[in-house]
Amino acid sequence: MKKKILIVGSNYYNQIYFGLFQSAINKLNKKFKCDQLLVPGVFEIPVAISKKIKKYDGFLALGCVIKGETPHFDFISQAATNAIMELSIQNRKPIGNGIITCLNMQQAIKRKKKGAEAAEAVISILSI
Template identity: 40%
Template sequence: MASGLKNLSDFSHIEVKSATGFHFGIVVAQWNAAITGALLNGALDGLIKHGSSEDSITVIEVPGSYELITGADIILRDSKFDAVICLGCVIQGETRHFDFICDAVANGISNVSIKYNKPVIFGVLTTDNQQQAVDRAGGIHGNKGEEAAITAIQMAHIHKAF
């Protein structure tokens, strides 16, 4: 597996543009709070490191990953936002619940993006176990929250250009 070999949050091969002047919304799930809190910290660090001010970032918490969809919709009702980052963590259990939630969240987030014609970033970990989530929330594979922030910056620039 390629991800077993490296930190996936390495952006040295791309030019990350400035986040200055853009407004970002972050919707974060409260479920699996240790993981989603680390993702949130990564996203905030990524945005601020690339020029965003704290005043241009709005964070709302929702109960779980399924509710990220509604949270993104609520944020985008305010046209000042240039992109929304959705952060959650769904860990495989013993039932098919995992499959239904992951599918619904992915589809819902893409539908909100289409509805508002704005970037809505999928920063939801869908892992087989707790350790995989830890590894991707600031562990050996980097921080997917930071990756989502970089994606939001890049997509906000693309959206503005067109």
């Protein structure tokens, strides 16, 4: 039976999310059963994962935070990262962190393939 992966993504920057998603799906290929759940922003990713934690073998968190003129960027990025790590450890399930943090849209566009790296992390932990 194929292991089940839930990809939880923020489509706030839809073009960037789509690139992250495509690179992740290409890495997961046909080896896993993958579902997708979209949320409005990166901050909502951990709670969405927590609601589905018992139904899947692993997760991918995909999204983008771009720095603006306020410290909001730092708070959202750190809160999401901490929550994802805590969920992963408490539930002993891999959650690949494919949330990219960038200073501008040009950086984000160049990093859209980071979804594949998050997928690879989940694959490696599932094989332990």
